[in-house]
Amino acid sequence: xxxxxxxxxxxxxxxxxxxxxxxxxxxxxxxxxxxxxxxxxxxxxxxxxxxxxxxxxxxxxxxxxxxxxxxxxxxxxxxxxxxxxxxxxxxxxxxxxxxxxxxxxxxxxxxxxxxxxxxxxxxxxxxxxxxxxxxxxxxxxxxxxxxxxxxxxxxxxxxxxxxxxxxxxxxxxxxxxxxxxxxxxx
Amino acid sequence: xxxxxxxxxxxxxxxxxxxxxxxxxxxxxxxxxxxxxxxxxxxxxxxxxxxxxxxxxxxxxxxxxxxxxxxxxxxxxxxxxxxxxxxxxxxxxxxxxxxxxxxxxxxxxxxxxxxxxxxxxxxxxxxxxxxxxxxxxxxxxxxxxxxxxxxxxxxxxxxxxxxxxxxxxxxxxxxxxxxxxxxxxxxxxxxxxxxxxxxxxxxxxxxxxxxxxxxxxxxxxxxxxxxxxxxxxxxxxxxxxxxxxxxxxxxxxxxxxxxxxxxxxxxxxxxxxxxxxxxxxxxxxxxxxxxxxxxxxxxxxxxxxxxxxxxx
Numbered sequence: 001x002x003x004x005x006x007x008x009x010x011x012x013x014x015x016x017x018x019x020x021x022x023x024x025x026x027x028x029x030x031x032x033x034x035x036x037x038x039x040x041x042x043x044x045x046x047x048x049x050x051x052x053x054x055x056x057x058x059x060x061x062x063x064x065x066x067x068x069x070x071x072x073x074x075x076x077x078x079x080x081x082x083x084x085x086x087x088x089x090x091x092x093x094x095x096x097x098x099x100x101x102x103x104x105x106x107x108x109x110x111x112x113x114x115x116x117x118x119x120x121x122x123x124x125x126x127x128x129x130x131x132x133x134x135x136x137x138x139x140x141x142x143x144x145x146x147x148x149x150x151x152x153x154x155x156x157x158x159x160x161x162x163x164x165x166x167x168x169x170x171x172x173x174x175x176x177x178x179x180x181x182x183x184x185x186x
Numbered sequence: 187x188x189x190x191x192x193x194x195x196x197x198x199x200x201x202x203x204x205x206x207x208x209x210x211x212x213x214x215x216x217x218x219x220x221x222x223x224x225x226x227x228x229x230x231x232x233x234x235x236x237x238x239x240x241x242x243x244x245x246x247x248x249x250x251x252x253x254x255x256x257x258x259x260x261x262x263x264x265x266x267x268x269x270x271x272x273x274x275x276x277x278x279x280x281x282x283x284x285x286x287x288x289x290x291x292x293x294x295x296x297x298x299x300x301x302x303x304x305x306x307x308x309x310x311x312x313x314x315x316x317x318x319x320x321x322x323x324x325x326x327x328x329x330x331x332x333x334x335x336x337x338x339x340x341x342x343x344x345x346x347x348x349x350x351x352x353x354x355x356x357x358x359x360x361x362x363x364x365x366x367x368x369x370x371x372x373x374x375x376x377x378x379x380x381x382x383x384x385x386x387x388x389x390x391x392x393x394x395x396x397x398x399x400x401x402x403x404x405x406x407x408x409x410x411x412x413x414x415x416x417x418x419x420x421x422x423x424x425x426x427x428x429x430x431x432x433x434x435x436x437x438x439x440x441x442x443x444x445x446x447x448x449x450x451x452x453x454x455x456x457x458x459x460x461x462x463x464x465x466x467x468x469x470x471x472x473x474x475x476x477x478x479x480x481x482x483x484x485x486x487x488x489x490x491x492x493x494x495x496x497x498x
Contacts, residue, residue: 015224017217024216032204042202049204050212057219114198120424121195140189141196164189171192174424 009069013061020060024053030070031077037141038081038133040122044088051080071152074142078134078152124174125167135163401474404435404483414462416489417454425452429459430486437478439471447484455489 008026011019031052036045055076063072125133131153138149139160146164150157420426427450434443444460463485472481 012220017220017224020220021213021217024213028209028212029204032209033201036201037196037199042205046205046208046212050208050215053212053216054219057216058223060220061223114195115200116419116422118195118199120422121192123424136192137196140192141199143193168188168192 005069006065009060009063009065013063020057023060024056027070027073028053031073034074034077034137034142035081037137038078039085044084048077048081048084051084052077055080067151068148071148074138074152075154082130120174121171124170128167128170132163132167135160136167139164401472401479401481404439404472404481405470407439407468407470412462412466414458414487417458420452420454420458420489421491424491425450425455426489426491427451427455428486428488429456430484431459431463433463433467433469433483433485434480435469435471435483436480437471439469439478441467441469442480450487450489452489459487459489 008019008023012023028049032045032049035048035052036042039045039048052073056073059076063069122133125136134153135149138144138152139146144152146157146160150160153160417425428448429450430447432445432447433441436442441463444463446456446460449456450459469483471478472483473479
């Protein structure tokens, strides 16, 4: 953490609105990007980012400089995204699938295959569970080391490595998937 | 696929440009939350900074004991300071400054105060302590503080949680287009026989029971039902799930209408099932009074990819 950043955080913690505004403007894009990767939908990501910003305004005083500020923010967004998702599932059912499907519709342009496969991977992560998804997003999408991801997720580094191993295994199975079939359940 | 390839794959993800309006709204909401948090913090600070007596009066139930202890500590420390008289003045270097020292500086107690005035002040503070303990910490005052805290919390909740939208209405299958067979009472139309008391009611009862016999439900034909094709995009994306359909079958057994009762979670799969059912299927119709009639029939499909099927 740079001295400038630390000074800005301290100023915001002491109640300077200008410092807080500067701080949140600096990190908004990061929050939104990660929220989008988590949610897969722009609208949902914007809502989650807004919740994260509000939470940041309320709980900035709790940041103790024990970890990187960005790590603390990632944790904040993950918590907000989980809360948001569970509230959405309670009230409206699972609408994620609809949003995710928006992406691969332009199937003829260059790179469409990659995009379709990415959606397939994200769907698989969704099926595997949130802990796998957050691990993959932090390491593969945000480029963090296993150790950094472990700090954010509050797990051991070996747990991060194991989860990634499981993800690779499942994705390998997905790649070898055969055409589907159906069954009747009268 | 290794870590590097996966990182590359995630790197290709297109993040849609963020909306400026959403960003502005988020920043405004955050600033409001920040301001509200600061106001609370300042209020708390003001409460702590006021005189020990006021602190005792404003104490919430959770902090009452703690504040009592703090108050007693302050009193004891002040007493010690005064008992040392002018010797204590100027002794405190910056590194040793504590809240008690600050309090003493604030009330100009580090000057050349006489022992007498010091003791007088201490006596006054003791009286204050007694008043605070007897009067100031009554439940009435505690409730005032509680009420204000509660109101803030409720307002916060309003900001955060929007009322959930009403749940979608349950699907109610429409009534069939066919009219139910007219019920008639044999006993009413029949001429009254001589021994009507014993025979007529028995016949009427039999007719009524026969009219209430439930229809035989439709059946899947013996040759089975043809499978719908798995949408190719669904295969690519690994979409799978169970879709429940409600089919309205004609007296001939054709599917006249198909509605999704519970979705697989993938509209593509739901559509494939509905279209296929409408286009190709034919059932053995429902039978009522030995005659085929139109009726509703429920069926579930499991769209399952081979790898998942084999793994299960």
